[in-house]
Amino acid sequence: MKIKIITFISYFLPGYKAGGPLRSIVNLVNHLNDEFEFWIVTRDRDLGDSSPYNGVLQNQWQSVAGAMVYYLPPEDVTIKNMAKIINSTPHDILYLNSFFAFDFTIKPLLARRLKLLLNKPVILAPRGEFSSGAIKIKKFKKTFFIRFSKILKLYSGVVWQASSEHEAQDLINILKVSRSSIFISLNLPARMKISNLERVYARSTPLSSNLRIVFLSRISPKKNLDYALMVLRKVRVNVVFDIYGPSEDEEYFAICKNLIKQLPVNIVVNIFGSAHPDQVLSIFNNYDLFFFPTRGENYGHVIAEALSVGTPVLLSDQTPWRNLKDDGLGWDLPLYEEAKFVEVIEEYSRVDKNEKEHKRKNIKEKIFYRLSDSQVLEDNRNLFKSVTLNS
Template sequence: MSKENIQLLENESGAKNPDKPVILVFVGNYLPGYKAGGIIRNIANTIDHLSDGFDFRVITKDRDLGDTEPYGNIRFNEWQEVGNAKVYYLSPEVASLKGIKTLLTHTPHDIVLLNSFFDPLTIKTLFIRRFSGIGFKPVIVAPFGEFAWASLGQKYLKKYLFIKAAKLLGLYKNVIWRVSSEFEKNDLIKEMNIKSGTIHITGDLPIKNIPDFLSQEPTLSGSDPHDLRIVFLSRISREKNLDYALKVLSKVETNILFDIYGPAENESYWKECQSLIKQLPNNIKVNYLGNATSDQVLRIFSQYDLFLFPTGGEAYGNVIAECLTVGTPVLISTETPWRDLNNDGLGWDVDLEKMDTFVNIIQEFSSLSSAQHSEKRRVVKENIQRRLFDPFVLSSNIQLFENQLPEFKK
């Protein structure tokens, strides 16, 4: 990076605000991207809720997950305002050890927040921290469910070898870990063999401003009013279990409209799913509707009767929270922190070993009248507020950062 660019970097990043600690956030993909899923929404929601007390500066790649071309509506390699944060979009040549070291050195900050255990930005930052000799502020690492077996089991040998190498090199020595639940905490301890005292559990913050259109009754143009409208919205990858959802629907006898949204990031797995779709009975109509951008997700969920998401594992499940926010009940696996949903009138969480239970719930749910579906939506919208806006969730996120700052330590 040239001297001119370094000077520009220092000028644009701005002087450190004495009233707001600066959180320097590294994440592989950020807004306007959407293909990385919940990690983007989690960071954006956190920034929206905490920006009054903290100054967030996000360093990310200049393109969406899996894309070969950069975004067309941003400036590269310079700071710019995006929502309530300043964001620096790295071009490939700047996303090097040298480029990241320059950013770390010339961007005032109090805490470094690394999102994802395996992302190259996390690895490079920790490598610089371990071997460059430059002084480092406290580091928080948020794995986002990467140690759940449904995720870790994909390309396991490669991940296993990296974990072993990272331990030997001490890349993660003296970091603070941020997880979303006891489930994720236990997975992390099991794989990394770390002390529980270094792990901070925070709830994931919900979307801060819910659009006005969500007060309207759902409509889906072109759909048969007698069909139960079910949606699957997620990355199409093996750990998200779209194939399981299709196998469930193959046993359902009522009329179903099943719409699928999400990037088909695993081509061979998507071909398996397409084969299952071709084998479905005539009462199951399936549409693949492509990607859904972040600003489309809530409106999409509002148009369906049910979200079918038998995921293999979620650290939190932002997509579940977004769906419930609009009043659409969910039918999910027990491999998420979202449990006892039926007791709160929010839907159902079912063990993946009990496929027939998934089938029976859909059969029974499809028999409800329009009035009963409307009442179900009202109950979901009302009851989800208690879970999403639990004061502990906000306070735990604030404490995650305050606990790393000298002025808050006893």
């Protein structure tokens, strides 16, 4: 009999603007739905949208991409209604996908604290919210809530899912949780086939002498677009810098637009807005470099996508993707060393076209095996099985 997992997440398919956490659950379902039943409770609209998805039914279960999904309109995202959905849906595990999400984590936990829920084990995946860069964003507000939640014992008895040893240590340092309550299982990548290596994405733009760099992510302080722009302000070679992604914070986006106006003439910037998931791989294929100086990722699906088509990455050291230079996949640098980011960009601009193409081929070959690690799948499988057995 399959283990039934009722999963709360702010956004799910057919949405895509929320990025990583959504992709993490999609990939989890794709890999494990033969062994587990996933029942997903989510919003009826995408990030930033005022109207619901077309073609989905509200307030009832329906089959979507290997899972059963329940779409909630805003007026029904209440503690009482969530408790009703949870208790009326047979399940073995309650699975939450944020620490700070008010509607889809805190409300179910308040229902649990008020003893409105059946006594079932709870797994919580913070999804990178406690990385050193991410926790500094609205730090006072987050610190206050963490203290308040401890008084309420809101997270008492929760099993924590960390995606790396680094994230596990963040949980211990910040939340003071015991190591025995943490289960490490890396995020699952999209399912890959060896044929992916042979697929050739046509370039929509011709190769040019200018270095083509892309930023593809949500436009928010955590993703650190402003830092990328400040780096480019110091770059002396010709660069085309294209920005894809939904604006999550208009005030922050205004700051970025102001920085764009201050860039020297050798840096040409284009803003394209959101990219549909079906377009992402072909977009990456058109660039020499993916520049993503994020303040914190617990995985970074967009990094895996860039590498899967051979595009090298220039990252901060706030992701699990480390030692990239040694592996020939790119660079991971500390954010306090801005000059090193400038140096990498200028040096890579001088690499000739043939060498860049050779590097792309090598990256595609290396990343396939890195993304096909069977142990990652086994760790995720064991997370749910062990929690069920110990409950």
